[in-house]
Amino acid sequence: MIFSDDDDAPLALDLAPDWTARFGPLAGRLELEIGCGHGGFALAFARAHADRALVAIEQRRAFARDVAAKAERRGHGNLVVIQGDGRILAPRLFRAGSLAAIHVHFPDPWWKRRHGRRRLVDDRMSSLLLGLLAPGGLLDFRTDVERYAREAVVRLEAAGFANECGPGAFAERPPDELPSTREKRYLETGQPVWRLRLRRPA
Structure with missing residues (x-):
């Protein structure tokens, strides 16, 4: 299943979707991946965790469609792929405190000043991620850029995350x-x- 936030596609939400209707009991263990890329993590997650549900957001349409097609062929009913900008879609798709975990793997650091608005881990998004997690929920953050990792840990902890380590x-x-x-x-x-495992305080 794939949705899109483009004007020509069927995603116009005033309220968050009824994930219980989509996933059934699995909605009680709902997780989010922002930026699933080619789907290596999302597809492995769906296969390894049949007792959980994952929504994967990917901005690049071709990648999103490819991951969605693979999930359908493999019968992964616990995975939904959505094409669009995670910064825009996340607060529309999920109610506050509804996610057991959020996975953010290798986001583009967007170093140039004119590209700053595209950066995923800024103060606004850090607070949003914290608010979407249930108490005790996990933020699983990974990057190959040390400078980005060191800036992210300061920003995320300042937003209220508790660092497991x-x-x-x-x-x-x-x-x-x-x-x-x-x-x-x-x-x-x-x-x-560089890996961060951060929790919303219980």
């Missing part, structure tokens, strides 16, 4: 971590990945 600290790779398509390449080459 202690203030300003980065996480080791959990043994059961599902890598994204991009991360698989880094694991093969040994390129460092």
Whole structure:
């Protein structure tokens, strides 16, 4: 299933969707991935966690359609793919406190000043992510850019997130971590990945 936030596609929401109607009991363990890319994480998640539901948002239409088609072929009824801008769609799609986890993997750092508005982890988005999570909910953030990681941890902690590893600290790779398509390449080459595991305080 794929929706779009483009003018010619069927996503015009005044209220968040009824995810219980879509996922049934799985909606009680609803998670979000912002920027699913080629779908390495989203598809692996759907296969490994049949007891959870995942909504994956991807801005690039071709990537979103490809991931949605793969999910349909593989029978992953616990995965919905939505094409659009996660910064715009997330507050429209989910009620405050409704998400068990949010996954943000390798967002573009957008260093240039004129591109700052495109950056995912800014003060406004940090507060939004915190508000969408249920108490105790997890923000799983990964990047290959050290400077971005160090700026993100300061911003996210200032927004109210509690760092599982202690203030300003980065996480080791959990043994059961599902890598994204991009991360698989880094694991093969040994390129460092900066991980944050942050919680909305209970």
